[in-house]
Amino acid sequence: MTSDAVPLSGSRFQTEPARLYREIRRDHGPVAPVLLDGGVPAWLVVGYRELHQVTGDPVLYSRDSSLWNQWDSIPADWPLLPMIGRDQPSILYTVGERHHERAGMIGKALAGVEPALLRRHCEHFADELIDAVCSTGSADLVGQYAMLLPVRVLARLYGFSDDQSSALVTALNDMIDGRERALEGQRHLATSMAELVARRAAEPADDVVSRMLAAPGGFTEEEVMQDLMVMTAAGHQPTADWIGNSLRLMLTDDRFAASLFGGRHSVAEAMNEVLWEDTPTQNVAGRWTSRDTQLAGRHIKAGDLLLLGLQGANADPQIRTDTSELTGGNSAHFSFGHGDHRCPFPAQEIAEVIARTAIEVVLDRLPDIDLAVPAESLTRRPSPWLRGLTELPVRFTPTPALGGN
């Protein structure tokens, strides 16, 4: 790997990622050498074609993190360990036929969610959250709304009762926050998931966990519990960021102003544009090469780590010759990944319903909503991985709560 590797950290991922990915492509081509925390080397794949090649060949570019040729130099307290995943027995690092069965188990369990019921849950929880702020005339639509909604809906679909879900919301947001309460949050989640799985194993019901347990393939309670953790963490934060980033676009871009005053058609357009231009999952770790290979003229050694540069690939000028053609209804972006290990289709559909309903409820309940701060002062969380706002302060004419729906 070359010595001019790009550190995958720093404020530019927060402030101007589009320009940064352009510069990375200009200076290093579609497969760039990068350095992770502590100077750990990896490759960032920002070329659309190259990313297609990597995600389309799960044997050469494996999800099996045990292949990594850097494990000997990774300290036990390396901050990225939870994301890279050593010895994590979840679907994320499972490969081959077993992965196929496991993805089928999760996909079918999620596909069993009834669309009308999902929509009702989303409206119910969204209305409850708006009820908590609507009489005040101002709110932070990230902290008081987007960050609280997806996990509540998912918890209900998975099989948790509503009185358990507010503790889950706190635990998950603590864990994502990555500060002093993170480990405690993770423990609470793991214990709650294990309890739910044990309860449903003894007494099945009509929910996602019961369907996972009943799936063929002989999955143990431990495996189901591990996947439930993934489905909660992988489901909540990107969906929350999809809501926040789309609301930001609609509140700051004149093209969407009409929809804020009663129009609807452009909610889907704003959401799709966000997936192309401002996607929640910017970079994903990762894939590990199972043998030496060449990619875009780079020599990639067996066991090298490749990071999927989803946002970089979405903006690849090789495919983005005319921006307007690709946004609109075009969904050939990489925002849900691609290939065997992509986000399961039923998960994508659930995320879409949660995000769309969340935005529609805001527009319905707070029709004269406006940003409460200048657009330029909005800030993003400092992360090269998930892209989302720290807050989205808005104001509106106070309205009474609906209450008890």
Ligand code: HEM
């Ligand atoms: C209900 C919400 C969601 C659930 C339950 C969910 C669940 C999952 C699961 C289980 C996987 C692992 C698939 C595998 O390894 O075979 C996955 C992968 C992925 N998800 Fe989602 N997800 C949700 C929403 C989202 C959203 C909103 C985004 C981004 C906009 C997203 C982006 C991704 C990506 C990029 C991957 C692929 C990672 C890779 O290729 O290694 N997901 N998701």
